[in-house]
Each structure stands twice: as structure tokens, then as C-alpha cells.
Amino acid sequence: MAKKTQVEILVHTPFTFTDTKGEKVKFDAGRHNVDKDVAEHWFVVAHSNQTGGTSTSGSDEELQAQIDSLKTELDEKAKTIADLNEQIEAKDKANSVLSEQLEAAQKAVKEK
Template identity: 40%
Template sequence: MSKVQVFLSKALKVNLGQDEHGQQVNLDLPYGLQEVDPAVAEHWFVKAHSQEIPQSAIANQELQAEFDQLKADHTALQTQSDAATKKIAELEKQAKADAKTIAELNKQIADAAAPEKAK
């Protein structure tokens, strides 16, 4: 079921009647812009405490959604950056070890070739 938006002028505790087991069903709704089931939006108590949704509330909700997405994107990029930085450090360490090995092998080649040149 699709949700609808209501703007509540104050926090509400809505009595929705009883469930199939005879238990009282209450719904706590905070102040401000809320997304609720259409049945809740049509409840007389919710209607009595609802007002027209201000344009600023809609804009704030849109901006909040964009901010949340940007924050999630930033976190993902930060994770990727941290992993890349770690990999770069590992590769630099391996490159230094490889350079040392190459230098040692070049020295061994030079030492092995030196006696032949002396002949």
C-alpha cells in the first residue's frame, strides 16, 4: 500500500481500534511531516490535527533526502579511497622489496662477470 504525507501540528497518539486478537492498537506520530498509510491519514483524529503541507516542509524533505544520498555516496567513496590507499602502500612496499632484489641480482651478475673479465 502506498504512503501519503500529512503535516501534523503536534505529536499525536492515534487510537486505531482493536486488532484481530482484540488488542488495542495505538500509533504514535511525531510533530511535522509524516508518511503514513492512507487509512491513518483519513482517521478523524489525524485529520483534525493535520494542516496543509507547507512548501518549506516539502523542500526540507527533498533536501534531506538529497543530503542523505550524498552522505551515503561520500561514505562509499571514503571506503574505496581507504582501500586504494592501503593497496598503494602495499604496492610501494613490494616495489621497494623488488628494487632491492633487482639490485642484489645485478650485483651478483656483476660479481660473476668480474672474474671472466680478469681472464
């Protein structure tokens, strides 16, 4: 069984959505559970807010594979953040050195 993620949306402006198969679905104001791809559609986004609620159906193996994939992605993002923080620290240090050199040069010019 393929996993299917449902996302809860809060419709603030009623609308009718036409899916990729040409089927029309009417959404009144209020909470609705829809497929993730529907919730992310630009027209749905314009008329609703995602509440953050999700539910996923699928086999344990599929869900575990999804968890493992997300953990790997999280580890990669954490490494990227650490690398970017190191770059910021290096640039801050270089900026500090340049600021000191600028102050020394300005002081030397004033003394002349």
C-alpha cells in the first residue's frame, strides 16, 4: 500500500478546486483534510492556511523508510548549518582584523 499524506487546512475563503483529473471539489470555510499535493497547490494556498496537522497512511516499512530519509536530510541540514556558522565566524574574524587596520590607518592620518 502506498503511503498517502493528508494535511489539515483551514479554509478562510470558500472556493472550488479542480484537480488534475478535472474533478471539482467545493471547499467551504473551515477545516478540511486533503492530500499534501492539493494543500500545496497555489490556488488552495491562496484560500487557506495549513494548520500543521498531518496524517500518513502506509505500511510500517514505508513509514520507517520515510523516517530514515528525513533523519538523513536532517543530518545533512545540520552539517550545512555548522559549515555556514564556521564561515560566519571566519568572516567575523577577518572583519575584526580589517576594522583594526582601518582604525590604525585613520589614527595615523590624523596624527600627520
